[in-house]
Amino acid sequence: MRILVTGGTGFIGSHTVVELQQAGYNVVIADNLINSNIEVLDGIENITGVRPAFEKVDLTDITATKEIFKKHKDITAIIHFAALKAVGESVGKPLEYYGNNINSIINMLTCMREFDVRNFVFSSSCTVYGQADVLPVTEQTPKKKAESPYGNTKAICEDIMNDFAFAENQFKMIALRYFNPIGAHPSSQIGELPNGTPNNLIPYITQTVAGIRKELSVFGNDYNTPDGTPIRDYIDIVDLAKAHVTAIQRLIDNKNKSNIEYFNIGTGTGVSVLELIETFEKATGRKVPYKITARRAGDIEKIWADTTFANRELGWKAEVPLSESLLNAWKWQEKLGSLKL
Ligand code: UDP
Numbered sequence: 001m002r003i004l005v006t007g008g009t010g011f012i013g014s015h016t017v018v019e020l021q022q023a024g025y026n027v028v029i030a031d032n033l034i035n036s037n038i039e040v041l042d043g044i045e046n047i048t049g050v051r052p053a054f055e056k057v058d059l060t061d062i063t064a065t066k067e068i069f070k071k072h073k074d075i076t077a078i079i080h081f082a083a084l085k086a087v088g089e090s091v092g093k094p095l096e097y098y099g100n101n102i103n104s105i106i107n108m109l110t111c112m113r114e115f116d117v118r119n120f121v122f123s124s125s126c127t128v129y130g131q132a133d134v135l136p137v138t139e140q141t142p143k144k145k146a147e148s149p150y151g152n153t154k155a156i157c158e159d160i161m162n163d164f165a166f167a168e169n170q171f172k173m174i175a176l177r178y179f180n181p182i183g184a185h186p187s188s189q190i191g192e193l194p195n196g197t198p199n200n201l202i203p204y205i206t207q208t209v210a211g212i213r214k215e216l217s218v219f220g221n222d223y224n225t226p227d228g229t230p231i232r233d234y235i236d237i238v239d240l241a242k243a244h245v246t247a248i249q250r251l252i253d254n255k256n257k258s259n260i261e262y263f264n265i266g267t268g269t270g271v272s273v274l275e276l277i278e279t280f281e282k283a284t285g286r287k288v289p290y291k292i293t294a295r296r297a298g299d300i301e302k303i304w305a306d307t308t309f310a311n312r313e314l315g316w317k318a319e320v321p322l323s324e325s326l327l328n329a330w331k332w333q334e335k336l337g338s339l340k341l
Pocket of ligand 1: 180199
C-alpha cells in the first residue's frame with residue numbers, strides 16, 4: 001500500500017509525508033519543484049529515517065502522470081496538494097492558475113479511474129466560504145463567489161470532485177478545507193520556503209525579525225473586530241498534516257459516510273493580527289517591527305472554523321498551542337539564517 005502525495009515537497013505536503021511515514025505508510029511524492037526544493041527530501045529523511053520515493057512530474061501532462069501509476073503499482077490513495085497558490089499572482093495570471101490547478105486535478109481523477117485507485121484527499125481552503133455571514137463557519141456554510149482566480153480554482157476543484165463522485169460512486173473523496181496553516185516541524189528540519197517576498201503573515205513576520213525585511217505592514221486596523229485588525233484561524237502545520245493521515249485512514253477503512261465529504265481543518269479559535277504579533281513576541285522574546293497601513297484588497301474581515309464535525313468524524317483535533325507554532329516558525333527561520341529566498 002502506497003500513498004501518492006502530489007506537491008509533497010511543498011510546505012503542507014512535506015509535513016504530511018512525515019506524518020504518513022511515521023504512521024507506517026509508504027509514500028511516493030510527485031512534484032515539479034517549481035515552488036519547492038529537492039533538499040526537502042533530506043529533511044523528511046532526517047526526521048523519519050525513510051527517504052520517500054520521488055517523481056519529478058508536471059501533473060498537467062497526462063502521459064507523464066500515468067507513468068507514475070504504471071511504475072508504482074501499489075498506489076492505493078492520493079493526497080493532491082500540487083497547485084499554484086499565490087492569491088495576488090493569480091489575479092494577473094488567471095490562465096496559468098486555471099490551467100495548472102484544474103488540469104492537474106482532472107488528470108489525477110482520470111488516473112484514479114484508469115488505474116482503479118479509489119481514495120482521494122484534496123487540499124481545499126476556507127477561501128471557499130468568502131466572508132461568511134455567520135461565524136464560526138461549519139461545512140454547511142454556503143460557499144461564496146471567490147475573490148481571486150486562485151480561490152476560484154479551489155471551489156471549481158471541489159465541484160469537479162463532487163460531480164465525479166456522483167457519477168462514479170466507487171471512488172471516495174475527502175476535501176479538507178484548511179484555515180491558515182502556520183509553523184514548522186519542531187525538529188526544524190522542514191518548514192515554509194516562501195518564494196521571494198512572502199505574502200503570508202507568519203513568514204513575513206519571521207523574515208522581518210530576522211532582518212531580511214524592514215518592517216511588517218499590518219493591513220488595516222479599521223475592521224469591525226475588537227482591535228480593528230482581521231481575524232483568522234491559525235492552524236499548526238503538524239496538526240494539519242495529521243488531519244490528512246486521519247482522512248486517508250477513514251477512506252481506507254471505509255468509515256466515510258458518503259463518497260464525498262468536506263471537513264474544516266482549523267483550531268476553532270479566531271486570532272487578530274495584533275494578537276498574533278503579541279503572541280509571537282511573548283513566545284520568542286523578539287520584537288516585531290510593524291506599522292499600520294491601508295487594507296489589502298480582497299482581504300476578508302474575519303473567519304474561524306467550527307471544527308465539531310472534523311473532531312467527531314475524523315477523531316482529529318488541533319493540539320499545538322499558537323505560541324508553540326510561532327516559536328517553531330521562528331526556529332525554522334533562524335535555521336535558514338538571513339538567506340534571502
Ligand atoms: N497580513 C498583514 N500583513 C502581511 C501579511 C498578512 O497584516 O504582510 C494580514 C492579512 O491582512 C490577514 C492576515 O494577516 O488579515 C493573514 O494573511 P495571510 O496572507 O497570511 O492569509 P489569508 O488569510 O489572507 O489567506
